Structure formats: C-alpha cells, structure tokens
Amino acid sequence: MADNPSSPSTSSSVNPAAHPASIFGKQAVFEAFAGHPAIVSLEQLITDAKWDRQELTLGVAPQTILDAARAIKAAGYNFLEDVTAVDWYPTDTPSAPRFQVSYSILSHSRKERIRIVARVMGESPHIDSITSVWPAANFYEREVFDLFGIHFAGHPHLTRIMLPDNWNGHPLRKDYPVEGYR
Amino acid sequence: MSHNPLLDLETQEDDRPTSFVGSGAAVRDTTGATLAGIRPAEEILVPDVEDVVRGSASHHQHGSDPVVSQTMVLNMGPQHPSTHGVLRLVLEVDGETVVSLAPDIGYLHTGIEKTCEAKFYNQVTPLTDRIDYICPMTNNTAYALAVEKLLGLEVPERAQILRVLLNELTRIQSHLVWLGTHAMDIGALTIFLYCFREREDLLRIFEAISGQRMMGSYIRIGGVALEPPAGIYDRIRSFLNDFPEHIEEYEGLLNANPIWMGRLKGVGHISAEDAIAVGMTGPGMRASGVDFDLRRDMPYSGYERFKFNVPVSNGCDVWSRYLVRMQEMRESTSICHQALDLLATMHHQPLHADAPKILLPDREKMKTQMESLIHHFKIVTEGFQVPAGEATSSVEAPHGMMNYYVVSDGTSKPYRVHMRNADFANLQALETMCKGRLIADVVAVIGSIDIVLGAIDR
Numbered sequence: 001m002a003d004n005p006s007s008p009s010t011s012s013s014v015n016p017a018a019h020p021a022s023i024f025g026k027q028a029v030f031e032a033f034a035g036h037p038a039i040v041s042l043e044q045l046i047t048d049a050k051w052d053r054q055e056l057t058l059g060v061a062p063q064t065i066l067d068a069a070r071a072i073k074a075a076g077y078n079f080l081e082d083v084t085a086v087d088w089y090p091t092d093t094p095s096a097p098r099f100q101v102s103y104s105i106l107s108h109s110r111k112e113r114i115r116i117v118a119r120v121m122g123e124s125p126h127i128d129s130i131t132s133v134w135p136a137a138n139f140y141e142r143e144v145f146d147l148f149g150i151h152f153a154g155h156p157h158l159t160r161i162m163l164p165d166n167w168n169g170h171p172l173r174k175d176y177p178v179e180g181y182r
Numbered sequence: 183m184s185h186n187p188l189l190d191l192e193t194q195e196d197d198r199p200t201s202f203v204g205s206g207a208a209v210r211d212t213t214g215a216t217l218a219g220i221r222p223a224e225e226i227l228v229p230d231v232e233d234v235v236r237g238s239a240s241h242h243q244h245g246s247d248p249v250v251s252q253t254m255v256l257n258m259g260p261q262h263p264s265t266h267g268v269l270r271l272v273l274e275v276d277g278e279t280v281v282s283l284a285p286d287i288g289y290l291h292t293g294i295e296k297t298c299e300a301k302f303y304n305q306v307t308p309l310t311d312r313i314d315y316i317c318p319m320t321n322n323t324a325y326a327l328a329v330e331k332l333l334g335l336e337v338p339e340r341a342q343i344l345r346v347l348l349n350e351l352t353r354i355q356s357h358l359v360w361l362g363t364h365a366m367d368i369g370a371l372t373i374f375l376y377c378f379r380e381r382e383d384l385l386r387i388f389e390a391i392s393g394q395r396m397m398g399s400y401i402r403i404g405g406v407a408l409e410p411p412a413g414i415y416d417r418i419r420s421f422l423n424d425f426p427e428h429i430e431e432y433e434g435l436l437n438a439n440p441i442w443m444g445r446l447k448g449v450g451h452i453s454a455e456d457a458i459a460v461g462m463t464g465p466g467m468r469a470s471g472v473d474f475d476l477r478r479d480m481p482y483s484g485y486e487r488f489k490f491n492v493p494v495s496n497g498c499d500v501w502s503r504y505l506v507r508m509q510e511m512r513e514s515t516s517i518c519h520q521a522l523d524l525l526a527t528m529h530h531q532p533l534h535a536d537a538p539k540i541l542l543p544d545r546e547k548m549k550t551q552m553e554s555l556i557h558h559f560k561i562v563t564e565g566f567q568v569p570a571g572e573a574t575s576s577v578e579a580p581h582g583m584m585n586y587y588v589v590s591d592g593t594s595k596p597y598r599v600h601m602r603n604a605d606f607a608n609l610q611a612l613e614t615m616c617k618g619r620l621i622a623d624v625v626a627v628i629g630s631i632d633i634v635l636g637a638i639d640r
Contacts, residue, residue, distance in 0.1 A: 053573050055574060078458060080461060082600070084600045108458075115574065136461025136607055138227050156227055157229065160288075162291040162639060163288060163291065164288075
C-alpha cells in the first residue's frame with residue numbers, strides 16, 4: 001500500500017483507526033500492514049502473525065530467532081525490552097508446541113513496539129540465545145531458563161538467576177504446583 | 183550506520199507526540215544506536231558470580247611477589263546497607279580497583295508471577311503493590327492498563343487524570359527515597375532526613391486517599407478504588423506549592439558541596455550505546471543522552487494532555503543522573519498542578535468504567551439493589567472472565583520502563599502475568615559503570631541506578 005517503501009506513510013504505520021480491532025493470520029496481516037518495516041525485514045521468516053488489541057505479534061520458527069533478531073534490529077527496532085515465556089501445557093504438538101518465548105522489542109525512532117514469538121517443543125526445550133545481538137537479553141534469558149527450563153544455546157552464563165542452584169524443577173511451568181513440592 | 187543516533191532523537195523533540203509518521207526518521211537504520219560495529223556484545227555482558235571467581239583464579243600468578251600479582255574476590259551484601267535491600271555483589275578487585283563485578287540476585291524472589299496465575303484478576307492488584315514497593319501506584323496502573331486492554335475497557339477521563347496525578351506524586355516520592363538513600367550512601371545524612379520529611383507528607387496523602395501509606399492498591403481495573411476524600415486536592419496543592427522550595431533546599435546542600443561533586447562527577451560512566459545495549463531505561467538512560475520518555479513518546483492514561491519537558495543530559499555519569507532526577511521532580515510537580523486543574527473541572531464525571539459485570543458495585547447500591555448484590559456476589563466468588571489473548575502495557579515508572587505482559591486463556595484467572603521492571607535491566611549496566619573504578623564508586627553507582635530489589639526478584 002505504501003507507494004515508497006523507504007518513507008513510511010500512514011498506511012504502513014500502526015494507526016489504530018486504520019485497522020480493525022484484530023487481524024489474524026499471516027496473509028491478512030501482510031496485506032493490512034504492507035510496507036511496515038518489521039514485516040518487510042522479517043518477510044521470509046514469519047510463520048504466523050496477528051494484530052490484536054493494537055499490538056503486532058509476529059511468529060517465527062525457533063531455529064530462525066537469531067536471524068529474526070538481527071533483521072528486526074536492522075529495521076530500526078533498536079531496543080530489546082523483555083524476553084519471557086508462556087507455558088501452554090499440556091498442548092505439545094509440532095503444530096502447537098508447548099512453550100511460547102515472547103520477545104518484546106521497541107523502536108525508539110518509530111515509537112512503537114512489536115512482539116516476536118517462537119514456539120518450542122516441550123521435550124528438552126531449546127532456542128538460540130540472542131545475547132550476541134542484544135546483551136540486554138542476558139538476565140532475561142537466564143530468568144526464563146531458571147523458571148521455565150528453556151535452554152538458550154550460545155548464552156555465555158546460563159545458570160539459575162532467581163532460585164538456588166540446587167532447586168528442583170522450574171516453577172513457572174504449568175505442571176509445577178503453585179504451592180510448590182512439599 | 184555512522185551517524186549519531188542521539189542526534190536523530192534530539193531532532194524529533196519538537197514533532198511530538200505522534201507526528202513521527204512521515205517525518206522520514208522512521209525507517210532510518212538505527213542500529214548505530216546499539217552495539218553493532220562499536221564493540222562486541224561479549225564485552226558488555228554482566229558476568230556470573232562463578233565467572234568472577236574463576237577470573238580471579240586465572241589472574242593469580244604464582245610468582246615471587248604474590249600480593250602484587252593477585253586479585254582479590256570481595257563479597258558485598260546481601261545485607262550491606264548500601265546495596266538498597268538484598269543485592270549481593272561479588273567483586274574482583276585489584277587493590278582498590280574493580281576488575282569485574284557480578285550481581286547475585288534472587289534473595290527476595292517470592293514467586294509473585296506464579297502466585298498471580300492462581301488468583302482472580304482483581305486479586306492480583308494487591309500483589310502488584312509489593313513488586314516495586316517504592317512506587318506501588320505505578321505498578322497498579324501498569325497492571326490495570328494491561329487488563330483493560332484485554333477487556334477492551336474504556337476508563338473515564340477523570341479516573342485517567344487521577345491516575346496521572348497519583349503516578350506523578352509516586353514519582354516524587356520514589357525520587358525522594360532515591361535522593362535520601364543515595365546521599366546517605368555518600369555520607370550526607372542531612373539530606374536523608376529532609377527527603378523523608380517531605381516523603382512523609384506524601385505518604386499521608388496516599389493514606390488519606392487509599393487508606394494505606396504504601397500498599398494502597400488504589401488504582402484498580404477499570405478505574406480507581408474510591409472517590410478521593412474531601413479537601414484532598416487542596417492538601418496536595420499546598421504540598422506542591424511548597425515542594426519546589428524544598429528541592430532548592432536539597433540542591434543548596436548538594437550542588438556546591440565539594441564532597442558530593444567529587445564523589446559523583448565523572449563516576450559510573452555509561453555511553454548511550456551501552457545503555458541501550460544492556461536495556462537501561464528511565465532517568466539513567468536519559469542521563470546518557472537518549473531522549474526517550476514513554477509519557478511523551480508513547481502516551482498512556484491521558485499523558486498526551488499534559489505539557490512537560492523531558493530532562494536529558496549528556497554527562498553519562500552519576501552526576502548527570504542526579505541532575506536529571508532533580509529536574510524530573512520539578513516536571514512532576516508541574517504535571518500534578520495541571521492534573522489538579524483538570525480535575526477541578528470534572529467533578530461530575532465517574533471514576534469507574536461502565537461495566538457492572540467486571541467492576542464491584544457501589545457499596546450503597548449493593549445493599550439496596552438486588553442486581554448489584556448478584557453482581558457483587560458473582561465477581562467476588564467467581565471473578566470475571568477475560569477474553570483470550572495477550573496484552574502488554576507500558577508505563578514510565580520512576581525507575582524506568584515498566585511493562586506488564588498479561589496472557590489470558592478466557593478464564594477468570596490470568597494465564598500468565600509477567601512484569602518487566604526497569605530495575606532488572608538497569609542492574610545489567612552496573613558492571614560497565616563500575617569497571618576500572620574504585621570500590622567506593624560502586625556504592626555511588628548503586629545509588630545512582632536506583633534499584634529496588636523487590637522489583638528485580640519478584
């Protein structure tokens with residue numbers, strides 16, 4: 001929709017009035033946000049997308065998270081806010097893996113944030129660390145490792161950060177009781 | 183890539199708040215603002231405790247003069263008074279110079295995120311107070327905004343402005359705690375007493391409004407808890423009228439104080455690139471020259487209606503963080519005045535969203551009307567269902583960017599609540615700031631990043 005991809009027009013930016021409340025599915029989001037820098041930069045990597053509650057969420061395959069992080073950073077999303085996870089236990093199929101790792105990324109110049117999510121399987125969950133792209137991910141990935149048991153390959157010091165080293169289990173997993181093991 | 187990203191941000195100062203569209207700056211490559219091409223990410227990563235110990239062992243050379251060729255591992259905290267709670271630092275020191283430093287956290291981990299998953303949405307609000315206990319109202323606001331986003335609730339204007347007023351008073355309160363403890367760490371005890379004198383006034387105001395000095399849980403989903411008591415606005419106004427004089431009083435004691443200047447100037451340097459790379463936000467980031475404030479750049483809760491400046495400094499050191507926060511207190515005072523002016527014109531407006539199945543009914547109605555009684559009973563016993571989805575709210579807390587990420591699966595309990603507190607990321611900047619400096623500077627730097635361990639450990 002944007003005439004010139006190098007200069008954003010209103011159609012390519014997040015303008016709540018210009019879009020319906022929610023758009024689900026890769027194709028529909030691609031059409032509605034044609035020319036949006038985040039979508040342009042990740043075009044080859046996006047597996048799923050949604051625009052819901054005025055937030056853009058882009059799903060990528062876990063194997064490609066490092067490429068996605070580099071691409072989105074090059075597209076102007078310069079600030080990593082947060083890395084966290086959601087456990088969709090007991091769901092765990094190749095089409096809907098158990099863990100959802102969510103990356104919240106902000107662009108200081110566009111004044112806009114996007115969420116990148118990658119779903120990883122519940123059996124020995126692992127994903128690449130993005131500390132080489134954003135050192136800020138260091139503590140966040142350690143936290144997700146500690147509380148969810150997701151391994152971040154390439155993380156320089158992946159040890160427990162909140163709990164003692166001899167702690168049994170990962171508390172934020174849904175199969176871990178709220179009261180803990182007694 | 184070679185252009186200075188800070189200049190880009192500065193040039194956008196005047197075209198706020200949403201006019202970035204079409205300004206041409208939006209698609210510019212801003213990776214220059216991060217580490218890319220400046221230095222490898224490994225150099226800026228905060229080490230782990232074991233890395234520091236291992237590093238010290240590897241620096242140990244067996245020679246004729248072991249004292250000269252050895253480094254020492256020094257433990258600081260978690261009960262050290264200058265670590266602002268229960269932060270433990272493990273430092274490798276060469277004489278008095280810091281070689282490396284690792285924060286060890288988790289002493290205050292209470293599993294709040296896990297607890298939230300077992301509570302109804304309304305029951306989570308009191309937990310949010312206890313995360314960053316220096317700014318409970320800000321936590322309440324961030325949580326309420328996230329859940330309101332999930333529910334699609336429209337909060338009345340008057341409640342929004344009241345939230346802004348309370349958030350700014352909380353910011354002043356938080357900055358007073360920071361200034362008092364920071365100065366006390368440096369050895370200026372008088373400031374602490376002065377700051378807590380004014381903070382006491384604010385806590386009494388909070389008590390009058392919410393019934394509690396600190397853990398008020400006043401800002402609720404869909405609005406605020408109660409109508410503020412009569413005469414409270416006059417009381418706030420009189421506090422605000424006196425407050426600028428008090429700021430001058432603090433500055434009178436500090437600005438020309440040679441010890442204060444000597445301990446702060448040039449200490450704890452962090453460049454804008456490094457600050458962004460480690461995820462620093464808030465006054466610390468703005469003191470490194472990055473001009474970004476959520477209240478102005480991504481307004482929430484009606485901040486777009488207020489006129490205020492965002493203090494920015496290019497000093498990058500502890501001294502500039504001090505200057506930025508002092509100026510922020512002045513700006514907050516001005517925002518509070520504007521909020522009081524606005525509130526005076528909207529007495530008639532409601533303080534709650536119109537959603538009887540989500541918000542608890544008025545007490546009087548609950549006792550006299552059958553329908554309200556049913557709603558009350560249902561909300562208290564069963565909670566309310568929130569449509570499935572995920573939402574992130576983002577507010578400018580006194581310490582920096584505070585995000586609440588709430589995931590709903592359609593039931594009456596949140597599926598996941600995650601808090602992104604500024605303190606957690608700001609702590610990652612500690613090593614960069616302290617490396618190569620003296621142990622005494624570490625104390626000054628900890629004071630300047632203004633951390634609350636409750637927010638870090640959750």
